[in-house]
Structures are given as structure tokens and as C-alpha cells.
Amino acid sequence: MLDKSHKHVTCATCGARKDSLFGSFCDHDVELTNEQKTCAYFKKGQAIFIEGSFPRGVFCLNQGKVKVFTRGDEGKEQIIHIAKEGEIIGFRAMFSGEAYKVSALTLEECNICYIAKDDFLNMIDTNSTLRNGIMKELSKELGDRAVFITNMAQKSVRERLAFALMILGDIYGDEQINLTREDMANFVGTATETLIRLLKDFKDEGIIEIHTRKLEILDQEKLIHLAGK
Amino acid sequence: MLDKSHKHVTCATCGARKDSLFGSFCDHDVELTNEQKTCAYFKKGQAIFIEGSFPRGVFCLNQGKVKVFTRGDEGKEQIIHIAKEGEIIGFRAMFSGEAYKVSALTLEECNICYIAKDDFLNMIDTNSTLRNGIMKELSKELGDRAVFITNMAQKSVRERLAFALMILGDIYGDEQINLTREDMANFVGTATETLIRLLKDFKDEGIIEIHTRKLEILDQEKLIHLAGK
DNA sequence: AAAAAAAAATGATTTTAATCAGCTTTCATT
């Protein structure tokens, strides 16, 4: 259970900060950020922001995982990204001047900090390292999404599942992958039933181990091979 | 037939510049850019840059259309974007520090200018309007690609074709859409045969008119309706 | 601990779109 007091996160001691975009901040900048940010505890399944609304600031994940998704015509979610500790989310719409094109929802209990739009834009203007980091991040994601689109168009569901499991393996690190079958299906871009059947195949082939809800990757090599290029 | 002399494009008189990211440049900046850029004529089907190589500069389309695509496992192209006059392409990989994740190939005769990496990065550093424009562009595209991914995952080929035709209609403006069936299929993310059959359906339903190679959109409303959200 | 709700799993069936094979038209080149 996470601390719900809202007060205990301090940028200077934040474990998530070091591999975040704020990682290279000097002491002064860390202190400034610490004063500008507010913290909040989010319970599992809570919305951080919703497609169609306009951003008023950015969110910085201190603890917990978040799904970022769009909804298609029939309301079905397509998960675009799963964000983990250290990630800053919601800055795209701030730069584009548009409404959010995606929604963000916690997948587990989270501690999330918030920096108001003006403060964040001011940071970007005055801190070229942060700015370059943001531009690099935007660009990297753009490339990843080109690959994502191609995978959706050309790979079989089986290949996409292998690919997705590799990504999830990275995100969850030494924890076990912990998603509902439905979320996983919405990440792979398939029907829940199809996903379930394929997971069983992967289990039978010794690629993964299923502990009810949680998944463990046993054979990384086979996954790489299955996922293709 | 375009001018092949390589010398006739001048930023100050460039028709494509006004709605480009360079559109708001002051006279001084226009002159500077003009000195830094070089121009080249590309014939139809020529490569501008190739997936896997590293960028040395950015390209600015003065005249002509360019397809931007990745190749899947079996070498099949997935067209991610079709760039037209005024667009700057190839800057993503420059910011991300990675190799190109996409290739760019001319769809017709093109006049394309080139600005070397250092010059361009210098512009970005010193010109905040350009910089903000680039960040806005990166962000907008990132949002578009989230939608693209969702369309691929959830829409039928018929819906995707309607969506693609709307985009192509915008790109080609008052010209008629002029792509091979294969390129169009690779944009929609389907087999060429399937695309051909669907185009015929659309023709029979009075949505488009087919002039051998070129397509004309007759019923925009119906397309919007068909494409869904 | 029981009840209710949510998530996971399974089987049967249908649908969509890919693939394969062959044919025709158009375009580019000599």
C-alpha cells in the first residue's frame, strides 16, 4: 500500500527522477521544481486525463504504472503506451495546442506529481537540456509509433503478442507482467479471446509462465525470434 | 517538367515556404537559410533517405510529393505519411539521435532543398519560433499516429480506405489523387487486390471517380461518414 | 464466509481479408 499523505514526495530524494527527463537537473533546478510541483495519490483505475479535454499541466509518475490509450469508434480502447515510474506524461497536447488525443488511467496505485503548464513551459524555455530531452523523447516516440503502425498492418496477432511481451518485459523489469487479459488484448490490438488462446499456446511452448493474473517471461530468445524484425 | 538546373530555388521567393515551418522567418533569417541550403532535382522514384542510415541534415520540399514509409519483415512497405510542398522531412532522427526508422522516396519529380545538420540545429537553438514550430509539429504528428494505430487495430479495411482518401484529398488539394494501387494499399495497410476491389465499390457507390491512375473524390460527406470517428 | 461481480477460459461459427493464379490494360522504351 502506498503512502496517501500527498506530502512525502520530494524531488531531491525522488527515486524516479534520476532516469527521468529531470535527471540532469542541478540542485537549484531540483529545488525549483520541487516548489512548483504538487503531489497526489491515485488509486487503481483512476483517470489522470481524458481524451478531448485540454491540458493544464504535465504529470510526472513517481510510483506506479499508467495506461495511455485512445478509444475507437465503438469505444474499444487501443493502448498506445504503458508509462512507468519516472515518466512524464501529457506533454504532447501541451505543445500541439490541441486537446488530448489519448486518455491516461492508472493500472495500479500511483503517486503522481503535477506541474502547471506555465511553470513547465517556462522550464522548457530556460533549460536547454530539458528542452533537448523533450525533443529527443518526442522524436523517439514518433519513430516507435511508425514501427507500431507497421506491426499492426503487417504482423500476425501471434507476432504482435510476442512483440508486446518484449515491451512489457522491459516495462515491468524484474516484476512480473500484471495486466488484465483485456488490457493486454487492447495493447496487442486483438480480441480478448484470441489473446487468451495465444497466451496458452505460448505457455505450452515454454515461452511464458502464467501465474493466474501475472505473467513471467521464460524464453526471451524465442520471443525475439517470434516477434520478427 | 520541372527545372533541373538546381539553382532556381530562392528562399525569399519560395512559394512553399509561406506555409512551412520557415513561414514566419524575418528577412534576415530567410537570407541566412537561403545561403545555407542547397537545392537538388529528384526524379520520380528516387530515394531521399533510407531507413537504417544516419541523418546528416534535413530536407525541405519545394515541389512534389514524397512517400515516407517503413518496411515490415517481408520487405512490404507501410506508408506512414505522404509529404507535400512546404514540408520539412527527416528531422525526427536528427533529434532522437537514432538512425532513420523510415525511408523517403519521391512519388513524382521533386525539387528538394537540403540544410546540413549543424546549420539546422543552430537555427533551432537561436530561433525560438522555429523551435516551437518544430515541437508543435512533432507533437501533432505524435497524436496523429496514436489515431493511426487505433485505426489500424480497430477499423475495417473499408473504413480505413475512406479515412485514407480523406487524408489524400487534403494532400492533393485540387489536384487528383495520383498514387499506384500498390502505394495506396500500403498506405491503407491492406493487400493490393483488396484495395482495388474496394475502390471499385466506392466508384459504384458514387463516392469517387476513377480516371485510370487518378482518383477524384465526388462525395466527401459519404467518406466522412464511412471513415467513422 | 457467502454472494456478487469481474475476469478468464473454451468451443463453435462466421466474417473478413489475404493469398494464389491468371488475365488485361496501360505505360515506357526502342
Next chain:
DNA sequence: AATGAAAGCTGATTAAAATCATTTTTTTTT
């Protein structure tokens, strides 16, 4: 204008994955 190549088209067949209908298991709530 003739030739070859590329692009476009058509029909038949197959394969992949979605959908539908239930059942079982797990999780949450009372």
C-alpha cells in the same frame, strides 16, 4: 508502332482472427 514491363483487375480458395454463447475461475464486496 511494336515490344516488354509494370500496373491494374478478376475469380476462386484459404487462412486468420472476430464474434457469439457459455462455463469456470478469481476477485471483490458485503
